[in-house]
Amino acid sequence: MLRVEDLRKGFGSGATRLEVLEGIDLEVKPGELVALMGPSGCGKSTLLNIIGGLLEADAGSIDLAEFHFGMDHPRNLVELRRHGVGWVFQDFHLLDHLSALDNVALALELSGLESSAAEEEARTALDRVGLGDRETFKPDELSGGQRQRVAIARAIAGSRPLLLADEPTGNLDIKSGKETLELFKELCHEDAISVLMVTHDPVLASKADRMLLLRDGKVAASDIKEAWWSEA
Ligand SMILES: Nc1ncnc2c1ncn2[C@@H]1O[C@H](COP(=O)(O)OP(=O)(O)OP(=O)(O)O)[C@@H](O)[C@H]1O
Numbered sequence: 001m002l003r004v005e006d007l008r009k010g011f012g013s014g015a016t017r018l019e020v021l022e023g024i025d026l027e028v029k030p031g032e033l034v035a036l037m038g039p040s041g042c043g044k045s046t047l048l049n050i051i052g053g054l055l056e057a058d059a060g061s062i063d064l065a066e067f068h069f070g071m072d073h074p075r076n077l078v079e080l081r082r083h084g085v086g087w088v089f090q091d092f093h094l095l096d097h098l099s100a101l102d103n104v105a106l107a108l109e110l111s112g113l114e115s116s117a118a119e120e121e122a123r124t125a126l127d128r129v130g131l132g133d134r135e136t137f138k139p140d141e142l143s144g145g146q147r148q149r150v151a152i153a154r155a156i157a158g159s160r161p162l163l164l165a166d167e168p169t170g171n172l173d174i175k176s177g178k179e180t181l182e183l184f185k186e187l188c189h190e191d192a193i194s195v196l197m198v199t200h201d202p203v204l205a206s207k208a209d210r211m212l213l214l215r216d217g218k219v220a221a222s223d224i225k226e227a228w229w230s231e232a
């Protein structure tokens with residue numbers, strides 16, 4: 001479903017050149033929840049940004065559903081961003097003055113859907129994350145965990161096959177973090193959505209289907225789950 005091959009990316013030039021990704025290979029299957037870990041500054045967000053079509057790689061290739069890209073400039077990846085990937089961020093990125101429903105519907109309208117269809121899909125997505133009864137609530141009337149669920153609804157609305165989540169539980173208490181992870185698992189296992197999630201929390205990572213460790217520009221381990229303590 002998602003296959004990344006020999007992906008390379010550095011920043012700057014000459015003496016200040018910094019090689020960040022030095023040949024990343026990874027795969028995420030349909031319905032799989034994969035946790036991406038690694039020290040601060042190792043390139044996790046850079047990798048997600050390239051997979052999400054926000055940044056071009058220096059070399060390498062990515063296959064995601066019908067999309068083939070990698071070194072393409074972000075301006076040529078509009079379709080990928082509209083239909084290929086959904087994003088979930090640590091700080092939710094919701095619009096404060098819009099209701100939960102409008103936050104989700106707006107994203108669909110921006111991707112080209114006509115407004116009544118967008119609203120209908122947004123409603124389905126909010127139901128899916130268990131917020132059907134909160135659609136008129138604005139972000140400041142929702143708990144942190146509920147806000148994150150609105151953001152997840154926004155990410156899955158429009159049937160995107162891959163969710164990219166950059167430290168999605170970073171601003172949540174332990175319970176809401178666990179619930180977010182459970183929701184990801186449900187979406188993966190029931191709807192065959194794939195999730196690639198950056199986390200610094202080994203307990204959450206141990207609950208993923210698989211863990212990838214990024215270190216020194218490479219994927220250092222692709223199945224180290226057994227090495228961690230797990231209560232799963
Ligand atoms: N646009 C840029 N220009 C120059 N350097 C950059 C740029 N973006 C990222 N970097 C550098 O690339 C390296 C990797 O950054 P990245 O944000 O991907 O790390 P990360 O693994 O997500 O870290 P964290 O866990 O702290 O979020 C860092 O050293 C960073 O300074």
Ligand SMILES: [Mg+2]
Nearest residue numbers: 044045046166
């Ligand atoms: Mg980061």
